[in-house]
Amino acid sequence: MTRTLSAPVTVAFDYTRSTGPVLGRFLTGLRDGRLVGGRTSDGRVVVPPPEFDPVTHAAIDDFVEVAPTGTVTSWSWVPEPVKGQPFDRPFAFALVTMDGADAPLLHALDVSSPDQVSTGMRVQVRWAEERVGAITDIACFEPLPSGASDAAATPGAAAEPAAGDEDVRSEPAQPVTGLVTPVELDYLYAASPEESAFYRGLAEGRIVGQRCPSCGKVYVPPRSACPTDGTPTSEEVELSDTGTVTTFCIVNVPFLGQRITPPYVSAYVLLDGADIAFLHLILDIPAEEVRMGMRVKAVWKPEDQWGTTIENISHFAPTGEPDAAYESYQQHL
Amino acid sequence: MAVRDVAIVGFAQRQMEEFDGSPTCVELLVPLFGECYEQTGWTRRDIGFWCSGSSDYLAGRSFSFVQAVDAIGVIPPVNESHVEMDAAWALYEAWLKIQTGEVDTALVYGFGKSSAGVLRRTLALQLDPYTMTPLWPDTVSLAGLQARVGIDAGLWDERAMAEVANRSLTDAEKNENAIRKGGSSVEELLSRPMYADPLRKHDCAPVTDGAAAIVIAAGDRAREVCERPAWITGLSTYVDPISMGTRDLTRSPSAARSAAALDLDGVDVAELHAPFSHQELILRRELGLGDDVAINPSGGALAGNPMFTGGLIRFGEAARRIWDGDAGRAVGHATSGPALQQNLVCTMEGRS
Numbered sequence: 001m002t003r004t005l006s007a008p009v010t011v012a013f014d015y016t017r018s019t020g021p022v023l024g025r026f027l028t029g030l031r032d033g034r035l036v037g038g039r040t041s042d043g044r045v046v047v048p049p050p051e052f053d054p055v056t057h058a059a060i061d062d063f064v065e066v067a068p069t070g071t072v073t074s075w076s077w078v079p080e081p082v083k084g085q086p087f088d089r090p091f092a093f094a095l096v097t098m099d100g101a102d103a104p105l106l107h108a109l110d111v112s113s114p115d116q117v118s119t120g121m122r123v124q125v126r127w128a129e130e131r132v133g134a135i136t137d138i139a140c141f142e143p144l145p146s147g148a149s150d151a152a153a154t155p156g157a158a159a160e161p162a163a164g165d166e167d168v169r170s171e172p173a174q175p176v177t178g179l180v181t182p183v184e185l186d187y188l189y190a191a192s193p194e195e196s197a198f199y200r201g202l203a204e205g206r207i208v209g210q211r212c213p214s215c216g217k218v219y220v221p222p223r224s225a226c227p228t229d230g231t232p233t234s235e236e237v238e239l240s241d242t243g244t245v246t247t248f249c250i251v252n253v254p255f256l257g258q259r260i261t262p263p264y265v266s267a268y269v270l271l272d273g274a275d276i277a278f279l280h281l282i283l284d285i286p287a288e289e290v291r292m293g294m295r296v297k298a299v300w301k302p303e304d305q306w307g308t309t310i311e312n313i314s315h316f317a318p319t320g321e322p323d324a325a326y327e328s329y330q331q332h333l
Numbered sequence: 334m335a336v337r338d339v340a341i342v343g344f345a346q347r348q349m350e351e352f353d354g355s356p357t358c359v360e361l362l363v364p365l366f367g368e369c370y371e372q373t374g375w376t377r378r379d380i381g382f383w384c385s386g387s388s389d390y391l392a393g394r395s396f397s398f399v400q401a402v403d404a405i406g407v408i409p410p411v412n413e414s415h416v417e418m419d420a421a422w423a424l425y426e427a428w429l430k431i432q433t434g435e436v437d438t439a440l441v442y443g444f445g446k447s448s449a450g451v452l453r454r455t456l457a458l459q460l461d462p463y464t465m466t467p468l469w470p471d472t473v474s475l476a477g478l479q480a481r482v483g484i485d486a487g488l489w490d491e492r493a494m495a496e497v498a499n500r501s502l503t504d505a506e507k508n509e510n511a512i513r514k515g516g517s518s519v520e521e522l523l524s525r526p527m528y529a530d531p532l533r534k535h536d537c538a539p540v541t542d543g544a545a546a547i548v549i550a551a552g553d554r555a556r557e558v559c560e561r562p563a564w565i566t567g568l569s570t571y572v573d574p575i576s577m578g579t580r581d582l583t584r585s586p587s588a589a590r591s592a593a594a595l596d597l598d599g600v601d602v603a604e605l606h607a608p609f610s611h612q613e614l615i616l617r618r619e620l621g622l623g624d625d626v627a628i629n630p631s632g633g634a635l636a637g638n639p640m641f642t643g644g645l646i647r648f649g650e651a652a653r654r655i656w657d658g659d660a661g662r663a664v665g666h667a668t669s670g671p672a673l674q675q676n677l678v679c680t681m682e683g684r685s
Binding site for chain 2: 019048085094108134136189190223
């Protein structure tokens with residue numbers, strides 16, 4: 001048996017971002033198959049354009065189109081790509097100074113071995129098949145075929161500009177003003193040894209807490225240290241599956257992932273023998289009849305559905321006993 | 334305002350390849366705090382201010398730093414703060430807190446379970462979210478780009494990088510906390526295969542889980558508990574632009590500017606937070622450290638680099654040399670962000 005339980009967890013969120021005028025101009029350019037840089041106060045053309053001048057701090061408003069061809073100024077081999085990178089096979093990340101620019105742009109370079117890349121090599125943009133106004137509209141850089149005419153280096157020539165031939169200095173007709181950036185992170189999430197004992201207990205139909213050796217308080221789910229005095233907890237305590245509702249709320253608002261149709265009750269249940277209440281559902285009773293002090297008992301799912309999870313307890317239901325006296329739980333509110 | 338004398342008087346750490354417990358790291362922090370109490374003879378009630386460094390992106394759960402205060406025990410409530418940076422910056426905040434006169438003592442801690450996710454990928458979230466993060470540029474690749482710029486410019490070469498790695502791994506043999514140790518020879522290191530060309534694996538800090546804690550105290554409170562406190566003579570932090578394209582990657586202006594604000598004369602020991610071998614070469618130049626300065630006698634970050642603690646550990650290792658009398662003046666350095674973007678430098682000295 002491993003010391004602790006663990007399970008894969010994926011945390012994901014689609015960030016919706018407004019672009020502002022400068023990055024909006026850059027991303028609009030990408031959508032239209034153009035590379036737009038900004039001129040800084042020292043006269044350099046920087047791609048992507050910084051929003052503010054690094055020296056004068058003035059807003060950047062002088063936009064310059066640069067060529068879709070350029071020169072590698074540095075590169076690094078990526079032997080083991082991670083999820084989300086432009087390729088799922090080995091490739092190079094490269095800093096490429098576009099023709100007409102003075103500072104390099106970071107992107108992937110599609111080569112199959114480090115032997116095929118060198119500082120100073122000539123490359124060109126490979127545009128994505130569908131362009132939406134994102135840095136990924138550039139699929140990658142690729143080596144410029146030897147002997148390729150630098151006619152391809154004419155601004156705007158490598159892609160088919162969707163927006164015609166307009167000057168990048170003027171406001172685009174349909175500017176990109178926002179983008180969605182999905183972020184997804186995968187973890188192997190481990191429980192602490194104390195939490196692991198709690199979940200293993202649940203798999204056997206038991207509720208296991210721990211007692212603080214200093215203050216005697218019983219925590220369920222158990223914690224690695226007593227939050228009152230910082231002492232590690234060690235003594236296991238098996239708790240009853242009956243308890244008292246200390247406080248509750250009636251959930252009326254639907255939300256993503258909700259499993260029960262509102263209205264229903266989420267409550268803090270103080271298990272008999274515990275010193276801290278934990279959150280669970282109160283069902284089998286109309287929501288408006290739930291009250292502080294109400295005595296409840298765990299309703300377990302059928303044993304063949306048990307795992308190392310709190311979901312083994314489907315919910316709590318009234319026992320029918322008289323309500324607990326306020327004094328018996330007032331210290332736990 | 335007169336600057337109060339503040340010293341490092343306690344230090345404890347844990348480093349490991351893979352911690353098999355909860356990313357809240359309470360389990361690691363409790364014994365570390367215990368060591369700090371033992372070193373100072375204090376209890377938690379003697380600590381005026383608590384400040385931690387950690388990140389929920391590493392933990393994969395929200396408010397992990399709130400859970401971590403369980404390790405303190407917070408009834409009655411404690412004066413506490415948190416930075417989403419290496420805990421070296423938490424030490425900076427704690428030092429400022431003591432300067433306000435509100436408190437005289439502070440315990441600073443950091444923790445992180447890097448192995449819970451894919452560290453070099455998770456760190457892409459510290460980049461520009463419009464033009465960089467969607468490509469998921471991993472930390473190793475960005476460091477590789479920086480290393481190659483310096484190689485191409487003739488500022489360093491693979492041999493100089495291997496010399497850093499060999500010295501670090503040799504020194505790490507004396508460090509019981511190091512998770513990668515054992516030097517061989519520059520030739521042997523150079524004969525190993527490239528990993529992320531131009532980087533070999535030993536050029537990159539190992540993915541490390543861990544936690545660390547440092548106690549700082551003002552004036553007499555420091556003298557009461559430490560025979561030879563490591564007095565902080567200066568702290569300075571600066572930041573460079575995040576874009577990889579608009580700064581000279583062979584330099585670290587923010588490190589140079591941090592150092593310029595301090596007096597580094599007569600420094601015997603420098604603990605530099607360089608997660609990649611070539612970054613030590615950049616830092617030595619920016620801090621103006623001569624050949625007579627012992628660099629990273631602990632083995633440095635190449636021997637173990639727990640996220641959110643790797644910088645704080647440098648401060649602790651530097652202070653330890655002063656406590657032991659090995660150094661009269663020492664410097665600790667911490668970095669954060671891609672390719673040495675943010676830097677914090679701390680000078681300290683022993684007084685007889």
